[in-house]
Amino acid sequence: MPDESRPRHARVVIVGSGPAGLTAAIYTARANLKPVVVGGVPAGGQLMITTDVENFPGFPEGIQGPELVERIRQQAVRFGTEFIDDQVTSVDFSRRPFRLKLGSRGALEADSVILATGANARWLDLPSEQKLRGHGVSACATCDGFFFRGKELALVGGGDSAMEEALFLTRFATRVTILHRRSTLRASKIMADRALKHPKISFRFDTVVEEVLGDQTVEGVRLRNVRSGESAVLPVQGLFIAIGYDPATDVFRGHVELEPNGYVKTHQVTRTSVEGVFAAGDVYDHRYRQAVSAAGFGCMAAIDAERWLEEQDSAAEKPPATR
Numbered sequence: 001m002p003d004e005s006r007p008r009h010a011r012v013v014i015v016g017s018g019p020a021g022l023t024a025a026i027y028t029a030r031a032n033l034k035p036v037v038v039g040g041v042p043a044g045g046q047l048m049i050t051t052d053v054e055n056f057p058g059f060p061e062g063i064q065g066p067e068l069v070e071r072i073r074q075q076a077v078r079f080g081t082e083f084i085d086d087q088v089t090s091v092d093f094s095r096r097p098f099r100l101k102l103g104s105r106g107a108l109e110a111d112s113v114i115l116a117t118g119a120n121a122r123w124l125d126l127p128s129e130q131k132l133r134g135h136g137v138s139a140c141a142t143c144d145g146f147f148f149r150g151k152e153l154a155l156v157g158g159g160d161s162a163m164e165e166a167l168f169l170t171r172f173a174t175r176v177t178i179l180h181r182r183s184t185l186r187a188s189k190i191m192a193d194r195a196l197k198h199p200k201i202s203f204r205f206d207t208v209v210e211e212v213l214g215d216q217t218v219e220g221v222r223l224r225n226v227r228s229g230e231s232a233v234l235p236v237q238g239l240f241i242a243i244g245y246d247p248a249t250d251v252f253r254g255h256v257e258l259e260p261n262g263y264v265k266t267h268q269v270t271r272t273s274v275e276g277v278f279a280a281g282d283v284y285d286h287r288y289r290q291a292v293s294a295a296g297f298g299c300m301a302a303i304d305a306e307r308w309l310e311e312q313d314s315a316a317e318k319p320p321a322t323r
């Protein structure tokens with residue numbers, strides 16, 4: 001008789017549903033491993049808050065981030081992937097099969113696990129920024145840009161995300177001032193050039209935000225020039241933060257080895273410190289961080305998991321050695 005108290009068992013559980021997790025699902029599903037994807041809430045990862053994806057191969061005209069996610073998801077469903085719209089709240093990788101607790105739907109047991117939880121937007125961590133989050137302060141231009149039609153905006157950051165978000169915001173805002181803490185941009189040349197040439201975008205270099213001004217909504221930002229030490233107030237009605245990401249690894253802390261910066265530590269590309277647990281995408285990759293590289297890592301993690309499971313099965317089937 002089946003043990004009713006035991007959680008449902010899966011050969012592979014994939015945690016996360018961005019391009020890494022979904023690609024891992026396609027590959028493990030096609031290997032007949034019947035993967036279960038615990039997609040996270042909200043599901044889909046960073047692509048869900050990305051507009052034009054112009055560099056994903058196969059889409060010469062570009063594609064919207066959410067549509068790309070949906071297409072990869074449909075491809076995974078086609079081969080038999082099961083999706084659970086929930087979060088993993090804790091894991092136990094010290095026992096076999098592994099166990100993963102879910103937010104509201106019990107738990108799962110898994111012979112192997114692929115970690116693909118990605119990374120989350122960073123904040124400046126100013127009290128005034130936290131107070132006005134959702135009231136004029138945002139880390140997602142795609143989600144909130146629409147609310148700033150006809151407004152003047154500031155945006156913090158000097159990387160590709162900052163350029164992309166600022167360019168997107170010009171669809172709504174009358175002016176976007178990019179505030180960057182150094183005098184040179186980190187962004188790729190093509191993205192930087194687009195922003196630098198845009199008539200609605202201006203830059204303030206060597207500049208940090210000291211305070212977000214306003215009581216109920218954003219009325220301005222108090223800035224400091226890090227070279228001269230001078231302070232200035234820039235009147236704006238919205239502030240966007242685009243300063244990078246932190247890996248979503250809190251739930252795995254203490255269960256797999258992490259790098260000092262919080263990313264999952266891997267060896268032989270996708271293997272974590274626990275045999276049978278693999279990682280894919282931004283949860284460990286802080287170098288490339290592209291949708292296409294995340295998808296590539298998802299493929300690699302899936303193939304590694306499949307081969308590892310095969311090795312475990314053959315070892316279990318081997319007759320005991322005779323003298």
Ligand code: NAP
Nearest residue numbers: 124157158159160161162164181182186242243244288289
């Ligand atoms: P990033 O490249 O790490 O850039 C983060 C930026 O924020 C840097 O300019 C950094 O300044 C600044 N910053 C970090 N912490 C800060 C703080 N506390 N206060 C003020 N400024 C701060 O991150 P990203 O722009 O999110 O890009 C991540 C990766 O995704 C990159 O590989 C990028 O190429 C890729 N990406 C590509 C596209 C695209 O191709 N369409 C779009 C988005 C992202 P410093 O420069 O001084 O460190």
